[in-house]
Amino acid sequence: MNQPTGFRRWIVVITAISAAIIELIDISIVNVGLTDIAGNLGVTIEDVSWVVTSYAIANVIVIPMTSFLQRYFGRKNYYIGSIFLFTLASYGCGLSDNLWMLVFFRFLQGVGGGALLSTSQGLMYDAFPPSQRATASALFGMGIVLGPTLGPTLGGYIIDNYHWSWMFYINVPIGIVAVMLSSAFIDKKEEELNINRAAIKIDQFGILLLAIGVGSLQYVLERGEADDWFDSSLITGLTLAAAVTLPLFVWWELRGTREPVVDLRTLKNRNLVVGSLLIVVVGYGLFTSVLLYPLFAQRIIGMTATQTGKLLIPGGLITLPMFALTGRLLAKGTSPRLIVIFGYIAFAAFCFTMSTYNMDASNGDFIGALIIRGIGLALVNVPLINQSVSTLEPRQLPTGIAIVNMMRQLGGAFGVAITNTYVTQRSAVHRGDLVSNLQPGDPLLTERLNALTQGLMARGVNAFDATTGAYRNLDLIIQKQALMVSYLDTFRLAGLFFVVSFPLLFLLKNKKMDPAAAKAVADAAH
Numbered sequence: 001m002n003q004p005t006g007f008r009r010w011i012v013v014i015t016a017i018s019a020a021i022i023e024l025i026d027i028s029i030v031n032v033g034l035t036d037i038a039g040n041l042g043v044t045i046e047d048v049s050w051v052v053t054s055y056a057i058a059n060v061i062v063i064p065m066t067s068f069l070q071r072y073f074g075r076k077n078y079y080i081g082s083i084f085l086f087t088l089a090s091y092g093c094g095l096s097d098n099l100w101m102l103v104f105f106r107f108l109q110g111v112g113g114g115a116l117l118s119t120s121q122g123l124m125y126d127a128f129p130p131s132q133r134a135t136a137s138a139l140f141g142m143g144i145v146l147g148p149t150l151g152p153t154l155g156g157y158i159i160d161n162y163h164w165s166w167m168f169y170i171n172v173p174i175g176i177v178a179v180m181l182s183s184a185f186i187d188k189k190e191e192e193l194n195i196n197r198a199a200i201k202i203d204q205f206g207i208l209l210l211a212i213g214v215g216s217l218q219y220v221l222e223r224g225e226a227d228d229w230f231d232s233s234l235i236t237g238l239t240l241a242a243a244v245t246l247p248l249f250v251w252w253e254l255r256g257t258r259e260p261v262v263d264l265r266t267l268k269n270r271n272l273v274v275g276s277l278l279i280v281v282v283g284y285g286l287f288t289s290v291l292l293y294p295l296f297a298q299r300i301i302g303m304t305a306t307q308t309g310k311l312l313i314p315g316g317l318i319t320l321p322m323f324a325l326t327g328r329l330l331a332k333g334t335s336p337r338l339i340v341i342f343g344y345i346a347f348a349a350f351c352f353t354m355s356t357y358n359m360d361a362s363n364g365d366f367i368g369a370l371i372i373r374g375i376g377l378a379l380v381n382v383p384l385i386n387q388s389v390s391t392l393e394p395r396q397l398p399t400g401i402a403i404v405n406m407m408r409q410l411g412g413a414f415g416v417a418i419t420n421t422y423v424t425q426r427s428a429v430h431r432g433d434l435v436s437n438l439q440p441g442d443p444l445l446t447e448r449l450n451a452l453t454q455g456l457m458a459r460g461v462n463a464f465d466a467t468t469g470a471y472r473n474l475d476l477i478i479q480k481q482a483l484m485v486s487y488l489d490t491f492r493l494a495g496l497f498f499v500v501s502f503p504l505l506f507l508l509k510n511k512k513m514d515p516a517a518a519k520a521v522a523d524a525a526h
Contacts, residue, residue, distance in 0.1 A: 008185055012127045015181045016120040019083055021150070022171050023113040026055065026090075029155040033164045040164065043099045053222040054103045055110040056413060057215045062114025063406040064210065064262045067398035070119065072200055074192035079119045080182050086112030087175025093168035117405045122398065123186065151290070153312050156305025203261040206252055210261065213245035218410075221417040225424060263399045266392065272400050274507045275388025276407040278340075281501045282380055283411025285347055288419050288494050289373060292487060293354070297366065300359055300484045311363060315370035322378035336383030336390075337508055343379025344498050344505065346372055351495030355488045387508050419490055426486035427479075434478050449474065 030037070030051055038048040062069075070078050089112055092105035158166050216238040223235065230236050253260040267273055297308040329339060350373040357365060389400040452470035453463075461469060 009127045011181055011185045012123055015178050016123040018174060019116045019178050020120040022174055023116040025151040026109065026113060029151040029167050033155050033159045033167055036159050036164045041099050047099060049226060050103045051106050053219060054107040056222055057218045058107045058110025059114045060218045060406060060409050061211050061214050062111055063409060064402050066115055066119060066402045068261045072197060074188060074195055075119060076186050076188045076192060078115055080179055082112045082115035083175055083178050087172055090168045090171035094165035121401055153309030156309040160304060160306045201259040203257050203259055206257060206261040209245045209249035209252060213242050213249050216242040218413055221413040224417055225420040266396045266399045269392055271391045271509050272388055274504055275384060276403060278384055278501060278504055279404055279407045280411035281497050283408035284415035284497060285494055286377065287412030288415035291416055291419055292490060296487045301361060311366045312370060314367050315374035318371050319374040319378045322375050326378055326382050330383060336387045337505055339379050339383045340505055343376045344502055346376030346379060348495045348498040350376060351491050355491040359484060391509055422490050422493060423486045426489045427482045430482035430485045431478060434482055
């Protein structure tokens with residue numbers, strides 16, 4: 001395969017980054033629109049959360065199988081087919097007039113989207129010579145961070161100004177263009193021209209175990225808090241299913257089959273194992289911040305979805321030059337570990353800064369913190385991904401990339417599950433603490449209740465109803481205060497994850513590839 005140059009190279013780059021971004025955007029874009037979707041379809045918020053869960057389950061099942069599926073269908077065919085499925089499913093989501101139709105198309109969308117991250121990353125590496133591989137990583141890393149950041153921003157704007165279906169329709173023209181550009185400008189590798197599929201054994205049992213195990217785990221993480229965890233027989237059953245099938249999957253892939261769907265022997269590589277653990281923390285921090293910040297801004301400060309999204313823009317803009325700087329530093333031989341250390345410190349600083357805010361936080365406060373977050377993510381993602389796969393053999397690289405991408409997604413799922421559970425628990429604790437401090441006869445309490453009562457009476461409410469309403473309003477104030485403090489606790493917890501995992505950085509081997517090895521790795525990244 002001839003390496004693309006000039007105009008052709010940048011067409012491939014734009015196509016690959018666009019495909020990765022729309023996949024990542026769709027993980028988070030619907031979060032801000034769930035209330036509107038539920039109201040429009042006439043279902044509860046609990047039911048409509050299936051729209052998020054079905055996508056995540058399909059996504060996390062397909063990602064680790066990407067290497068096998070590319071080998072079986074050919075990278076170009078699999079990539080174009082996945083974009084086509086993603087685009088078609090997006091159109092189906094927009095047309096959906098009932099919940100389960102929407103859930104079905106979201107699942108198909110997740111199946112199509114699962115290929116876009118790893119395959120796009122391979123295309124990026126192929127588009128650049130070994131000497132510019134750091135630039136390819138930086139450009140791709142930019143897409144990884146911008147996707148989850150743009151999701152809530154774009155979703156909020158659409159919800160405030162258009163029908164929720166446009167959150168899905170916007171993928172259609174992008175997908176159509178991506179299919180056309182991929183068909184015209186992406187070349188097939190030599191091994192893709194005449195694939196002997198009869199000689200490729202399909203690990204059906206491994207695929208089944210993977211689908212059950214990872215799918216069950218993802219469901220438990222996504223729905224555990226909403227379903228009261230182990231008070232739900234379904235959650236208990238799926239937890240047991242994951243506990244049985246995942247170890248069995250590991251044994252089967254290592255010992256039970258000669259042609260595993262996921263080559264877990266790759267995990268004998270120390271850098272990949274350590275890097276994957278660190279990627280889990282980064283995924284946790286990325287998705288938790290994307291979840292927590294909008295909740296804090298909208299439920300505590302009272303911002304609209306559009307206002308919340310606009311405050312993300314400065315942080316997103318600062319990320320672009322930081323990715324370029326990271327790429328140049330890597331190209332000049334700067335230690336990736338050193339860059340990741342600064343990124344870790346920046347992201348921890350963001351979390352601990354957010355944990356100090358209150359109801360009086362200004363737009364400038366949020367912008368400042370989100371800029372720190374953008375810098376941290378730019379410094380962490382690129383070098384950490386590179387180091388995770390830097391010591392792999394060329395033939396192991398596709399599996400390594402798929403594992404890293406899966407671990408980021410699972411880290412995000414763990415983050416959302418931990419965040420939802422922790423916020424609920426801490427909110428209850430803080431509410432109890434606040435209520436226990438309200439003593440009958442307390443002058444400040446009496447003064448506050450009188451003020452609330454007089455305010456209601458001034459609006460024409462009679463004295464009895466005004467008194468009842470004052471107590472009700474006081475309870476709402478307490479709930480909001482407890483919720484705010486629980487958000488601060490959760491930001492602090494996210495920061496502690498970075499602090500606790502910090503020593504793992506020193507277990508990563510620093511390895512700079514020679515040009516021949518780098519070229520072999522780039523050629524294998526498909």
